Amino acid sequence: MKETLVLHPAPGFPQIVSMVELGKQIIQHHPDLSITILVASTPSETSTTSSYIDLISNTNLSISFFSLPSIHPPPPPPPPNQDLHETQQRAALAFQSIRLNVPPVLDALRTISLSFSVLAIITSSNPFSDYDLIHVPIYFYITSCASALSFLLHLPTIYNQTSKSFKELNETLLDIPGLPPIKASQMPQPMLHREDPGYHYFLDLGSRLPKLKGIIVNTFDSLEPHAIKAIADGACFPKGVVPPPLYCVGPLITDAKDRAGTSYDASSECLACRGKFSEAQLERMAYGLEMSNQRFLWVVKSPDQGLITEPDLEVLLPKGFLERTKERALVVKSWAPQNAILRHESVGGAVSYGVPMVAWPLYAEQHLNAVVLVEEMKLAIPIDTATYNSKEGDKEEVLLVSAEEVEKKVRQVMELEEGKVLRERSLDMRVMATAARTKGGSSFTAFSKLLASWK
Template structure:
């Protein structure tokens, strides 16, 4: 029987990409394994992004098989946190059914999942379960410590505002900067993550996309058991940086953006990109544009339709200040909706990155030695930004104190000024502070590469992980 590793991403494109990259890493070092990826299908999901990506990976001739799980009829008309979490719970039985089917023709060595629901019946199959954590070790430390924080107050974190929370392994963090699903203690997402520590303690281990030298304090705190007050801490395997393969990126803007970069001087271009869900108001777009123009720096800016827009394509002539595109022609390029971020960040012309601080984006910047201006927007990005600036010392922060610290969906509290944008752009690209940051970024890139050399921390952790599958 062939030896198979089964990967189960929760709904969400970035989870699918992360698990595929993990599968490719496993095959790179152990080509005799086969990989099966369980594909969840969300109700009401009309996006073709995931299906197109799966089609592309299927054509690579890697021993990766995609197994579509049955669809669950929708119970409501929106895909909010409550619905997604309920779907994940109901989906758990299908995962067990799929594993039972696979065992008829394969030796399933392990299940690796980014969901933390308990799979009833899995123990009877004697398949060890590992959790794959797609964010940083610092966020993992917070989730493991959440029951302790919960018992220290009766208020929601969103109501504690600037109160500093102390979590082993990370810098003190404002309560309002906690990961977005944790802000409301009465919400379904909060209760899901509240059980995170107990679920993980029942696993064979937690795989984290980071590396030891990048987050030593958080990794040590988790491994030592400091984050969990009651219960055992499972083994932690830090195997990063694991980033998206640039060859898997495609799009109409690929040739335009990269061709433009080819004509720019080395390390001269500032790249601005805010993730798949990062959107701004029309007013904020205008202030970013004014800040970029005043900075006199070269830039490549990915612009999406503003908040509230019903159009998929932004109308740049209306959205941006009058004459902006003409005045910045030659030293700036604005790309609509999407650009091949990985390929751009590794381009020699790119000298800085303004980012929403999604973990995958940060790892790509770290892997290519690109210094950062941090502009967190949602999810766990405010936490990522704090760690990035205060502990890793790889970024200059945008002052978002008048922007979105906590706001309801669709609301916006204040704007980041054009002056603030100009100031931080020039600090990164022109002043001594940016030069120091660039040197630090290059040093961290070397550390990231060293982590995956023979004897490096990530290489060793990965080897130990694979050895544990053989032990059951």
């Protein structure tokens, strides 16, 4: 019977892409294996997801997709705390969907086992205790970073040390092994309230991970040495818990060839599409970029994510902005080939991804990531926020960054010594990343050990 590995991404297009990249690397190291990827059907599924799956399915790779049946979760109960707003409600619905998908996943594994010998299941979703029923080795794949994993593994310890929520602790600095001091208020938004379903989802996940066969992380040793050591040495785990094997196999990055010539290539969907800026913030960003006198490329998306049409730049941006900056700016509607742009030698800095960065966190674990990027990795400078009284009707005041702050940070990256240091550090890290994936490198070796664990 032919051997296969089953990959089970958490719901969402970015998770599927990351799992495909992991699958490609596994096949590259072990061409005789096949990969079966379980795809959950969710209300938010887009044509982009379908196009991408069709594209990968039509390659010569030994990767196939198994569609799980649709589920229809009931609306989540009203939040126990009125401070929990729409974002947390959406998160609660997502966590509920993940839990309801467990029986279909188990049924899918039983079906696949009729035709294949399943060596292991790798999931980026919550590997609930129900999975033990299938008697197959279970690995967890974290698509974020080792620093986020360190926090997740340490969460049960924090839970037992205090009865307060992170929101109540507010400015208190948390001592998380392998991480720089982080304010409690900088924890991921669904976890700020102790009674939030998201908090208990991640608490359960952090408690479950030590019981698995191994943890795979999309990072490499030179990028996060302190967090990786803390996890490997067991410092993040509750006392007496033996850490499972850790496999740092990154960086895993989407291949540009997977986008060429398909409807996926023309899509306006972005891998970080949930973040958005208000019209008021876009206006301040525009003025800041203009005042910086730097050349720039700016991808502008509509603040209203319900709109299918492209944004009207003449309406969204300050009057005359496009005309005044046309000789040194390229403003693009909705989407641009991100990887190709960031690899271009003319790019001196960005708000995200792989070159000197201005760390501007919006949601999820981005606040934690920003601290790590600035304090630990030394690859970014932070942007300072200030609260403006910008109430519109019944809407609450929103957090905005001033035009002056945008100008200041752009100049820091592009003109000052700080930017030069960041560029040198980014180039060094790029060399280290390449070395990690070559034969004899840390990630190459980790992949070899991972493959050996299935024999």
